Amino acid sequence: MKNTISKTMTLPLNNVQINDSFWSYYINLVRDVVVPYQWDALNDRIPNAEPSHAIKNFKIAAGEEQGEYYGMVFQDSDVAKWLEAVGYLLAVERDPELEKIADEVIDIIAKAQREDGYLNTYYTLKEPNNRWTDLCECHELYCAGHMIEGAVAYYRATGKRKILDVVIKLADHIDDVFGSEPGKLQGYDGHQEIELALMKLYEVTYDEKYVKLCQFFLEERGKEPYFYDIEAKKRGGTHHWADDFMIKDKAYSQAHKPINEQEKAIGHAVRFVYMCAGIAHLAAETGNRDMIQTCQRLWRNMVTKQMYITGGIGSQRHGEAFSSDYDLPNDTVYAETCASIGLIFFAQRMMQLEPVRKYADVMERALYNTVLGGMSRDGKSFFYVNPLEVYPKAYENNQNYDHVKPVRQKWFGCACCPPNVARMLASLGQYIYTVQENTVYAQLYISGKAEFEFESNRVILEQNSNYPWDGNINFTVQADRETNFSIALRIPEWCDQAEITVNGERKSLDGIMADGFAILEGSWKTGDEIQLILSMPVQRVKGHPYIRQTAGKVALQRGPLVYCIEEADNGSNLQQVMLPTDGKLEVNSDQNLFGGMQVIIGQAIKQKAENWGEALYKSNPKIETEAVTLKFIPYFSWANRGLGEMQVWVQERETI
Amino acid sequence: MKNTISKTMTLPLNNVQINDSFWSYYINLVRDVVVPYQWDALNDRIPNAEPSHAIKNFKIAAGEEQGEYYGMVFQDSDVAKWLEAVGYLLAVERDPELEKIADEVIDIIAKAQREDGYLNTYYTLKEPNNRWTDLCECHELYCAGHMIEGAVAYYRATGKRKILDVVIKLADHIDDVFGSEPGKLQGYDGHQEIELALMKLYEVTYDEKYVKLCQFFLEERGKEPYFYDIEAKKRGGTHHWADDFMIKDKAYSQAHKPINEQEKAIGHAVRFVYMCAGIAHLAAETGNRDMIQTCQRLWRNMVTKQMYITGGIGSQRHGEAFSSDYDLPNDTVYAETCASIGLIFFAQRMMQLEPVRKYADVMERALYNTVLGGMSRDGKSFFYVNPLEVYPKAYENNQNYDHVKPVRQKWFGCACCPPNVARMLASLGQYIYTVQENTVYAQLYISGKAEFEFESNRVILEQNSNYPWDGNINFTVQADRETNFSIALRIPEWCDQAEITVNGERKSLDGIMADGFAILEGSWKTGDEIQLILSMPVQRVKGHPYIRQTAGKVALQRGPLVYCIEEADNGSNLQQVMLPTDGKLEVNSDQNLFGGMQVIIGQAIKQKAENWGEALYKSNPKIETEAVTLKFIPYFSWANRGLGEMQVWVQERETI
Structure with missing residues (x-):
């Protein structure tokens, strides 16, 4: 491939040794707790957690066990992401015991692969005759992409080819099925992922076929007549989800127009950033100017109009999607953990396209706040949705907040986030330089x-x-x-x-x-x-004047860390708190909190409710306030002390 | 019936002549525009509006036309409410032409009634063998209640018995089907309405059977085992809506516990207030102390914890329902027009139970703000949902706001609100004393x-x-x-x-x-x-300190009118506007606005966005502001000048 961009590279993971007072804890946690815990989860050994059945599906498809497929159509990908995390851990430090487990899984995966290279336990077990008939909804290419990523990571770490050969055979099969040549499917994935995976496969095989296939998928996307409609018609109009919104709403999967005509971050946020990471990866290899501009344009809209201060993206539950420019609700937010991970993938590749600070700044923002906040301190529970404001009492009876869990969950029916955090942290070394x-x-x-x-x-x-x-x-x-x-x-x-x-x-x-x-x-x-x-003073951050959800409010940030107030430190009814513009803000070291962290102590004012009485509304009331001391903790560490209120953006009270 | 309460009465409508510089316009509008317009709507003669088919359903059931039933299961009630509005208009002033139309409709309704008194076009045409098998979901008693209300109003106005006899036969049939006696159904309605209607029927027939039946329905509600489960089991578990949430979620229709054990306003807001109006009506007649206390308790929770400043109730879209105490979002709000009308019914009956100002205050609040705002100035379009904050640009891409229409609609697939406004305004004379x-x-x-x-x-x-x-x-x-x-x-x-x-x-x-x-x-x-x-100075209203959606904000009210700011007067990005605590607020007469109204002109500050640049977040930015003059208009008159932003609660800036 002709590369017109200055040659850039990702540092191989075994070239980096992290020995960090902050991050080593989390990386060790991934090694010692998260990966073993997730292995148990994939094997359905976590009591009172949502079942996974993912390993079982592979075993059944491999002919090793009897039973029925269970789970989402993309259940396979949880195993692949786990394997990828294992690969990253082994790249840093070999571990024969872990490698043995992985090798056994790889044997099962290899057995589950069909003769022609096809690999997907959902279709193999449930709809063997319907392969590649519902790309829009059924995640076959998505699962393939994750398996390729897992295989590449494992191969790079161990030098063992078995799983690499499996995914080469899989990718070759995909290349046989898809393409512009007559007789092949002119289609593309519903959930982008295969694109960046193919680029990774190219980087270990040097086989340009994978770059071309990646390019084919990206260029095919959004062409009219729409592939989703064509395949739906072929299927007789059936659909796999409760309704057919994925098929109808082309923008949900960024298939509404060709990628180089897309202007805005839209639709499912994870799909969007995975796609952008794929485009950027390809463009870095090929130097395709249109694609580079597409990446720059979409990046710009996303980070200057649709990103939370925490590096969260996707502000609506419906479709786990972006909303409109400057619409960033703090409470009904989505901000999926996976989306911020994908944002980091995208940022990393933009750095490779053009090493400009803004990409690394966003990478840092997403990493230190949303991604890290997505996991509990003990590595055993996870957020899928990362709110910037939580009022558990209000949520009791309002289903508008149903997707916002005020405490981390042990596992999810749709378990994309936990293994994604694991592979992100396990591969952190790749993101430093x-x-x-x-x-x-x-x-x-x-x-x-x-x-x-x-x-x-x-x-x-x-x-x-x-x-x-x-x-x-x-x-x-x-x-x-x-x-x-x-x-x-x-x-x-x-x-x-x-x-x-x-x-x-x-x-x-x-x-x-x-x-x-x-x-x-x-x-x-x-x-x-x-x-x-x-220099790292406490900073009072304000939102763009067009964001109505931050109007009149201020957030505190110190270095890369966004702070928040929690009920555990500050009592309930945090909406009554006001931070005066001239109030003192002090950084304090709290050695008892989560192994020690810097907290911010702020002089504030709180409206008193005691004497208000029962009336919901009062004319010209006397507002009684009291001076209070607020304790701000880093956002990533919230919700580690039970159920309670939390707020990132705090009312500001101007002192004139 | 033994009445232990001091004898109170509603003034018959023909005892009241309204001649009011404010209301006569609306009442004439109902007579001259709304009722004829709705007659056209019920006959599907409004271009580009949602079809109704309601009259057609009756004609088909009457054997006068061929065709299939179309519409919601409660489509009949739109005709009944229209007839009720006509009754009220005729009570004030006879109108032979209108009466002729109504008599023709009545003939059709009478023909559509079955031999045994049963009257419901949905079941008659679609499921003749399934009558009374899905009370929970299918609104048979609700439609019956509305027909009774329409009939009573028409009979009171004209003295003509035909439709009254129809509903007496219907009510007697219901009395044969339901009751505690063996062989009768021990059930109750999914959507409360029949209760207050039976009380009205009693007031023209003096037949105590209807009071007893009302009491039976109210006392049966919420008993365990739950009737909804019993009937669902009998049906073999089928359901009529997309899912079975109405059956499962007993609190949705206030059937989770017996009424006298209910503590809070919960579930579908219209059902709740219709139920409460029924309880209060019955209690005023029977003097039942427990029921009076229930009314007082539920009223108190609703108005001191769950009501908008506009008299809107029900703050979540899901289930068109109440939320949790003090959870009153202004943008994702529901605040259905019908719910505020039902609130007025409840308030009126509470006034009859105990003439205390607070009931009339709430009645006035709901009437002058939400109910009146539910209709356009020209009487031809309507709000179903009444938001307190609207940002059309944000709504383009966020389905969280899909239910919030920023402009009034011509008609609705679920068209409960327009005819409800019509009957409310047409009967306004009943609410004055x-x-x-x-x-x-x-x-x-x-x-x-x-x-x-x-x-x-x-x-x-x-x-x-x-x-x-x-x-x-x-x-x-x-x-x-x-x-x-x-x-x-x-x-x-x-x-x-x-x-x-x-x-x-x-x-x-x-x-x-x-x-x-x-x-x-x-x-x-x-x-x-x-x-x-x-005295009617402009009042700065503040929300209870526990309401997080009004924290740091102020609303203006003058007399009973809540005010708002609109983009048409004040430009866009209203979130940037701040009202200083000491800013001058002047009442001005604007004779060009909607036939003349008092507006409030306020000195305010607006954050400037011009020099902010592109960054979404900035540390310690210099906030540039400019002095602006805000024009507040009465909330009820919003959205009469095209699409634009609107806000009731405005940021307050403390001047120290």
């Missing part, structure tokens, strides 16, 4: 070592910090010999004041900033040290 | 003459005012001879300062106030004059 030619972009500040090659020399960069609690970040260089390359440090958009010293010498940022990165060119040798100091 | 023993309670201030009898003397009370624009209300007395009775004037809760003069002499309110009414005892003679001056 982007390498472009002779520049390494440090886009996330996570401590540990990473190994690069410049001028054929092995270079190790070590990061050290107490981020995100503290903005002092230290880099040290180790190199076989003195090597020319550039180190680009992201100066986050949230940071007003940054300082850099190189080997103790203060470096002016004037003239070295490019797209939000401070570019340190030089000839680096072992022992060189860079100190980056990002 | 409550008579209890020798006291006439003036509960609404609507100009015109009303005729009473005290001490066997005919007494005419004439009201004159420019209400609701002005709080000066004049009463003059005409009496055959000097007569002892009391005139009780409501001093509305919204009024801080009231003055009364009797024959020019100032009367102190001290010692004459009882439950919010100023009681003027006396011996009255022709020419006596009472002047009531209710």
Whole structure:
């Protein structure tokens, strides 16, 4: 493939060792708790949790067990995502016991594959004669994509080809079925995923066929007459979901027009970002200018008109979808965990297309807030929907909030999010740096070592910090010999004041900033040290004047962390709280809270309700207030102390 | 029936002549436009409107036409409500042409009635063998109730018995089918309505059987095992709606427990208030203490925890239902027009149980705001849902607001609201006074003459005012001879300062106030004059501190009218507007607006968006504001000037 973009690369996961005071806890949790827990979940061994049946489906399809298929049409993908997470864990550190379990699963998956390469337990068990007849609704390509991602991760980690061969055979089968050639299906997936997976498969096989197939799927999307209608007609108009909205509402799966004509983030948010990640991945490989512009245009609409401060996207439950520009309700929100993970995939690939701070800023926002908040501190329960405001009492009787669970759940009937968090955290090492030619972009500040090659020399960069609690970040260089390359440090958009010293010498940022990165060119040798100091005061964040749900309100942010107030610290009726514009906000270290974290203590005012009486409405009432001290905790840590109210956006009271 | 309550009465409609600068327009509109328009709608003669087919259904059932039933299971009730409105119009002023149309409809209805008295075109045409098998979902008793109400109104107005005889036969048939006696159905209606209708039938027939049947239905409700389950089992578990939620969710139709054990306003709001009106009507007749307490308890929860400032009730779309205490979203609101009409029915009957201001205050609130706002100025389009905040741009893509139409509709597939508004306005004369023993309670201030009898003397009370624009209300007395009775004037809760003069002499309110009414005892003679001056400054209304949707916001009210801001006057992005606590608010007369109304001009501040830029969120931004002049119009008149934003609750900016 001709690549007109500057050559960029994702650092292989085994080139990165994370040793971070913040993240290592979560990565160990994924290894020690989450992956084993999810293995139990996939095997239906978690008491009182929604059943999964996903492993059982594979065993039945493999002929190893008797029984009936159970679960969503995309149940297979939960196993694939689990396998992918395992692959990432093994890439960092081999673990024979875990590998043994994975190998056994792989044996079952291989057995479940049909002779011709087809692999999908739902169709194999339930509708063997209906393969590829309902792409719109039935997730065959989505499941295939996840299996490919899992296989690539596992192969990269272990070098074992078995599952890779399975997915090559699967991808070849898909390539036989789909394509513009006569006799092939001119169709595309209902839930995008196969596209980015095919690009990953290409990266381990170097087989350009997969790039072409990816491009075919992306270019076919949205053509008229619509494929969903064509296949529905062929099926005789049947549908697999309760109603036929997926077929009718083309925008739900971004199939309403060709991708290069799409103007806005629309429809199912996860599908949207998975698609965009696929387009960006392909465009980085092929240099397709139209596709690059599509990525830029869709990115821009999403992050400047439809994203929550927490990096959540998708503000309506219906269709788990984007809403309209600037419509960002905090309580009836969707903001699916998976959508923010997909947003990170998209951001990572945009960084590879053009290393510009804004992509990494959004990646950081989504990671530290929504994605991390999607999992409990103990790794055993998860949010699917990530609200910015929760009032459990109001939810008792209003089904408008039914999708908003005020506490994390053990598992889900539709269990896409938990394994997605696991694979995201297990592969975190891939998101810290982007390498472009002779520049390494440090886009996330996570401590540990990473190994690069410049001028054929092995270079190790070590990061050290107490981020995100503290903005002092230290880099040290180790190199076989003195090597020319550039180190680009992201100066986050949230940071007003940054300082850099190189080997103790203060470096002016004037003239070295490019797209939000401070570019340190030089000839680096072992022992060189860079100190980056990002000032991290508490920031009062305001929403765009067009967002009506943030009007008159303020949110607190410090570094990448968005804060919130919870009933556990601040009592109930948080809507009565007002933060004065000149009130003192202090950062305090609370060592008892979740292993220690920085909280923000704010002087505030609370409207008193005691003497109001019973009337719902009063004319010219005397408003009684009292001074209160509010404790803000990082949003990601909310809902770890039982059921209660929570609010990110707090009423602001102007002090004149 | 033994009545332990002081004897109260509703003034017959032909005792009241409305001649009011505000209301006569609407009543004439009902006569000249709404009722003819709705007649066209029922006959499917409105272009581009949802079809009704209601008259056609009756003609087919009567054997006069061929065809199939079309419409909701309760389509019959639209004809009944139309007939009821016609009855009220004729009670005020006979109209041979209208009467002729009505008589023709009555002939058709009579023909559609089955030999045994049964009357329901849905079952007659679609499921003749399934009568009374799905009370929970199928509205047979609801339709019967409306037909009874229509018949009573028409009979009272014209003295013609034909339709009254039809409903007596129908009610007798129902009495044969339902009851505690062996062999009868121990069941009750899914949608309450028959209860209050039976009380009305009793009031023209004096047949106590109907009171007993009403009491049976009310007392049967909520008993375990649940009737809905029993009948569903008998049917083999079938259901008539898309899913079986009506059957499962007993609280949806207030059948979750016996009425006297119910604590809160819950479930479908219209059903709730119709039920409460029925209980109150029955209790006023029988003096049943438990039922009176039930009414008081449920009223209290509803108006002190679950009512909008506009008198709207039911804050969630799902189930058109009440939500939780203090959960009153302004944008995803339901606040069905019919629910506020039912609230007025309930309030009127509570006034008859105990003449206390609070009931009339709520009646006035619902009438002047939600009910009146439910219809366009030209009487040809209607709201079903009455939002307190509308942002059409946000609604384009968010199905969470699908039920909220930002402009009134010509007709509805479920067309309960338009004819309900018509019958409400046509019978407005019934709501002005409550008579209890020798006291006439003036509960609404609507100009015109009303005729009473005290001490066997005919007494005419004439009201004159420019209400609701002005709080000066004049009463003059005409009496055959000097007569002892009391005139009780409501001093509305919204009024801080009231003055009364009797024959020019100032009367102190001290010692004459009882439950919010100023009681003027006396011996009255022709020419006596009472002047009531209710001061009507603009009031800044605040919501209870527990309502999170009004926190930090203020609404303007003047007299009974709640005001709002519209895009037509104030531009878009109304969320950016802030009303300073010390800002000047002026009442202006705008003679060009909808035939002339008082608007409120307020000095306000608006956040400027021009220089904000593209970022969705900004840290410590400089907020640019500009002084703006806001024009508030009465809420009832919103959405008469095309599509645009609207807000009742406006951000408040404290001036210290």
